[in-house]
Amino acid sequence: MLEREDEDALRQIVGSSGVLLAPEDRLPYETAARYGGGTAAAVVRPADTAQVAAVLRHCVRRRLPFIPQSGNTGLVLGSTPDDSGGQIILSLDRLRAAPRIDVGDRTATVAAGVRLSALNAALEPHDLFLPIDVSSDPMIGGMVATNTGGARFLRYGDMRRHVLALEVVLPDDAGTVLQLSGGLRKDNAHLDLRQIFIGSCGAFGVITSATVEVHPRPRQSAVALLVPRDEEAIFELLNAFESEAGEFLTAFEGMSEAAMRHALAHVPSLHNPFSDGLPAYAILVELTSASAYRAGGPTLDAILEAVVTQLAERQSAPLTDVRFGRSERLWALRHALSEGLRAAGPVVGFDLSFRRTEVMPFRRVAIAQLGAIFPEYEVCDFGHVADGGVHFNLVHRTRATPETSRVQQLRDHVLELAVHDFGASFSGEHGIGRANQPAYDHYTPASIKTYSAAIAAVFTRLPAAAVRFGPPLPAGERG
Numbered sequence: 001m002l003e004r005e006d007e008d009a010l011r012q013i014v015g016s017s018g019v020l021l022a023p024e025d026r027l028p029y030e031t032a033a034r035y036g037g038g039t040a041a042a043v044v045r046p047a048d049t050a051q052v053a054a055v056l057r058h059c060v061r062r063r064l065p066f067i068p069q070s071g072n073t074g075l076v077l078g079s080t081p082d083d084s085g086g087q088i089i090l091s092l093d094r095l096r097a098a099p100r101i102d103v104g105d106r107t108a109t110v111a112a113g114v115r116l117s118a119l120n121a122a123l124e125p126h127d128l129f130l131p132i133d134v135s136s137d138p139m140i141g142g143m144v145a146t147n148t149g150g151a152r153f154l155r156y157g158d159m160r161r162h163v164l165a166l167e168v169v170l171p172d173d174a175g176t177v178l179q180l181s182g183g184l185r186k187d188n189a190h191l192d193l194r195q196i197f198i199g200s201c202g203a204f205g206v207i208t209s210a211t212v213e214v215h216p217r218p219r220q221s222a223v224a225l226l227v228p229r230d231e232e233a234i235f236e237l238l239n240a241f242e243s244e245a246g247e248f249l250t251a252f253e254g255m256s257e258a259a260m261r262h263a264l265a266h267v268p269s270l271h272n273p274f275s276d277g278l279p280a281y282a283i284l285v286e287l288t289s290a291s292a293y294r295a296g297g298p299t300l301d302a303i304l305e306a307v308v309t310q311l312a313e314r315q316s317a318p319l320t321d322v323r324f325g326r327s328e329r330l331w332a333l334r335h336a337l338s339e340g341l342r343a344a345g346p347v348v349g350f351d352l353s354f355r356r357t358e359v360m361p362f363r364r365v366a367i368a369q370l371g372a373i374f375p376e377y378e379v380c381d382f383g384h385v386a387d388g389g390v391h392f393n394l395v396h397r398t399r400a401t402p403e404t405s406r407v408q409q410l411r412d413h414v415l416e417l418a419v420h421d422f423g424a425s426f427s428g429e430h431g432i433g434r435a436n437q438p439a440y441d442h443y444t445p446a447s448i449k450t451y452s453a454a455i456a457a458v459f460t461r462l463p464a465a466a467v468r469f470g471p472p473l474p475a476g477e478r479g
């Protein structure tokens with residue numbers, strides 16, 4: 001519950017309609033993209049940077065815990081409150097001024113509350129785009145805060161590689177606004193502080209705007225689904241595409257049979273490229289080029305076919321089948337996987353990242369172990385195998401809600417195998433939130449925790465001992 005004094009002060013800053021107290025108004029902000037969520041004391045929606053600074057100043061002075069929220073598509077309960085009813089959701093969704101596009105510089109300056117789809121719609125007339133490809137529609141503030149990766153990481157990298165400047169409001173009692181870097185591509189004149197805020201999930205400050213490098217839109221693309229001979233063959237295929245298709249290779253996404261089956265069952269309009277039976281595993285491979293086709297030269301379709309033919313003709317070919325198809329159709333299947341699993345039953349999800357040659361050995365061991373110990377779960381994994389990322393999702397075979405202790409055992413088992421035995425990261429690209437805070441506490445080396453808390457203390461101007469790095473630091477927990 002918000003005290004009257006705080007309610008009045010916050011309304012003074014953001015206007016009456018910017019403070020949501022009624023349960024039905026708070027609900028969309030309190031509800032997580034997947035499971036869970038909680039109860040907030042209030043949702044506060046500032047409309048510009050000055051209001052964000054004033055809200056933070058008030059929250060810090062009054063020791064009110066707050067959680068920054070942008071698109072609320074995060075999957076680790078970082079943007080929703082706990083059940084205490086004491087946390088304020090600081091929503092950035094009103095910070096959505098039209099992006100300032102500089103075509104010559106190939107950059108866009110974007111407010112935190114602008115959705116990825118809106119940014120790309122604004123860039124389209126200029127034949128530009130921000131090439132972070134996710135099946136959700138996040139906002140720029142959240143994308144910077146979580147360092148979003150996605151399906152085209154292989155070619156373009158993550159948000160970290162695109163952010164050229166940041167505006168951040170610090171959670172200190174002055175509501176300090178920092179302008180970090182001037183949008184330069186090269187700048188070794190001082191410490192690059194902006195990188196500290198990218199991927200730190202709001203622990204050090206609230207991002208209000210970012211200048212991002214954008215890219216020419218592809219003018220040609222070719223897509224196919226490859227069926228690898230077996231697990232070992234997957235990296236033979238990847239290496240062949242990396243050397244033969246070179247800079248054209250944009251995506252190399254793995255999909256298990258179970259994940260494809262659930263997506264096809266959930267979205268009847270999807271085209272099933274394997275109408276004669278789904279393979280155990282398939283790879284979506286994409287080649288793109290920003291150059292227009294030049295008469296007489298090979299098309300991307302021809303390059304793709306040439307690589308595939310060469311692979312198929314190898315002795316003990318790494319490829320047993322291939323399906324060519326329209327790009328949108330094949331990507332539609334890839335983008336439907338996540339929702340398909342959700343519809344299939346309760347999902348226990350992991351966002352793991354491995355050295356890429358360890359992805360398949362982990363998968364083999366994990367499937368064997370889980371089949372024996374947790375037979376009630378079906379492994380429905382998919383992911384960005386070319387960069388070592390695996391969304392290792394387990395779907396309960398019945399729709400019954402599993403016991404919490406059993407889910408915990410399952411989580412512990414998978415994490416111990418992945419992180420301890422295979423040296424994986426327990427958060428490849430989703431950041432840290434309440435859902436994976438225990439893993440952060442357990443697996444993060446003490447030295448990293450200590451130095452992270454020391455850095456947070458610099459930005460919050462509080463003693464390091466009072467700060468813990470992890471999901472957004474509620475102001476009330478700091479002092």
Ligand SMILES: Cc1cc2nc3c(=O)[nH]c(=O)nc-3n(C[C@H](O)[C@H](O)[C@H](O)COP(=O)(O)OP(=O)(O)OC[C@H]3O[C@@H](n4cnc5c(N)ncnc54)[C@H](O)[C@@H]3O)c2cc1C
Nearest residue numbers: 070071072073074078079136138139141142145149202207
């Ligand atoms: C179907 C589906 C598919 C997905 N696929 C991918 C994928 O392939 N790759 C990937 O990386 N992610 C993926 N995600 C996860 C999610 O979309 C990303 O993490 C996204 O970048 C989160 O952005 P958001 O605006 O929704 O942030 P939110 O969910 O609102 O917040 C995420 C975190 O950032 C903090 N935060 C939010 N805004 C700010 C701000 N302005 N300043 C400081 N901190 C802030 C929050 O407190 C929270 O900790 C997927 C999600 C869904 C639902």
